Amino acid sequence: MIILSISDVTVTIAVLKPTPILGGFGKPLILGSSAAGKDFKNYSDIAAVLVDYATTTEEYKAAAATFAQKNPPAEIAIVSRRTGTTPEALVDILPKLFLKDWHFLISTSTLVTDITTIGDAIEADKSRQYFFRTSVQADLTAILVKKYTRTYGFYHIAAEVAKYPEAAWVGAVGSLPVGSVTWKGWTLVGIAPLDITATELAAIHALGANTYVTKSGTDVTSDGKAVSGDFIDLIHSQDFVVFSVQYAVQDLFNQAQAALSKIPYDNRGIAQIESAVRTVLQRAYLQGMIAVDEDGVPLFNTTFPPRSQMDAAQIAARNYPDGQFDFVPAGAVHTAAIRGTIKFA
Known part of the structure; x- marks a missing residue:
């Protein structure tokens, strides 16, 4: 993706939803945090990530999940927000990140306050898409009221959330040609399916989240929707056309x-x-x-x-x-x- 910070062209697009009748856009950015912090940097494979981030770091784990997929992106970016001396607040670092080259945001934080802070910024900017993960349905309830169209939740049990299923999802789908695929029905390398009933799955979807289940013997992503219920691929396509x-x-x-x-x-x-x-x-x-x-x-x-x-x-x-x-x-x-x-x- 090329950033057009200065331009003589303004493009606006309105999504006209039908009235009911009776009867490169694939580049992820991993946003982490550490005491000293690390600047925004691009990486073409997991070996390059290891130079800057140890295998025990959350940034590395998210990158590993992304690169492990069958259709991984050619490049990802990672930035680590400083939390030690003179810490950087999320609300301060995000505007700077919007000037960089990336499209999908993955955060190492699962705190609902961080998720909503990022989600608010993503929705206001209107040019990027954000994927978060959680094992707490109460957090989904708190996020649902935001009705985000550019923020996408991935619900799973805590052990699988630690493996970054949302990063795996972005790694599997995000770099494919925009508009050529939907985000539902993808098999994720390294992620185990959630063992739930159809009723439990419907409840997760009702909370505006997606998850990973077994359908007809195949492990697949359960849906491809935003918190608002809008489809991820539609928003991605809209961004592609506008840009x-x-x-x-x-x-x-x-x-x-x-x-x-x-x-x-x-x-x-x-x-x-x-x-x-x-x-x-x-x-x-x-x-x-x-x-x-x-x-x-x-x-x-x-x-x-x-x-x-x-x-x-x-x-x-x-x-x-x-x-x-x-x-x-x-x-x-x-x-x-x-x-x-x-x-x-």
């Missing part, structure tokens, strides 16, 4: 300058901007984010009014404010109901 559109249009501006040219404020320039946006949406469709209609046509649209419809003040200010796009997410099938009939004749 990619912003990057593509800013790159269009940059390339024009590099070529000693400009984007003219007329229908030619507007068409260039629209083309950049449509290229992103086409890529999103190819990665599985966007649905198709009955004829196989991707369900996305762009609307970029011509210069003649622009306000004179906007033209004078060299600002084009009215470009729009929309798309229908492809989603995924998570459950099914199938009826059968036995016939004797």
Whole structure:
């Protein structure tokens, strides 16, 4: 993932939920803590992590769970918050971390106060996703009231929580092409399933959390939802589209300058901007984010009014404010109901 801290492009996206009818985005950051603290640093494998973090440290354990999966990320980052002399508060370090290159946050802390502090910051920033773990259902109850859409809980017994199941989950799924997969139904290396009934599983889901169970003889993640009930892959796809559109249009501006040219404020320039946006949406469709209609046509649209419809003040200010796009997410099938009939004749 590339950080665009300064840009001439603003992208906003609204998720329009249907009214009921009657009838690289894969990079994890591990946030730990220690007396002396350690600066933000990237690591390409677990051997590199061992240089800075002993096997007994929580940072190492989280990194090991991440790298142990079948589809591990090419790179992770780790930072250790200073807790000794002149300690760093979570609320102070988080804004600095949002300026760094990562997408998924994993914290070594399971304190509910730390989880909500991080969750609040993640929700306010609107560009990252946070995975936490817990073995305390009462903590899930406290977190549920926050209705986080970018914060995802992983419930398990204490012994398995110590193995960082949420880090394993990010390691297994996070680096795959955005939109190509859902977060439900993944087998995690090194994590044992939770032995519970269907009723107990439903209770965990009702608390806004996910867990790890056995279905049809296979150990899998039980769901793929945020605390709010939104799907993780939908939020991930939304982030991908917003960032990619912003990057593509800013790159269009940059390339024009590099070529000693400009984007003219007329229908030619507007068409260039629209083309950049449509290229992103086409890529999103190819990665599985966007649905198709009955004829196989991707369900996305762009609307970029011509210069003649622009306000004179906007033209004078060299600002084009009215470009729009929309798309229908492809989603995924998570459950099914199938009826059968036995016939004797």
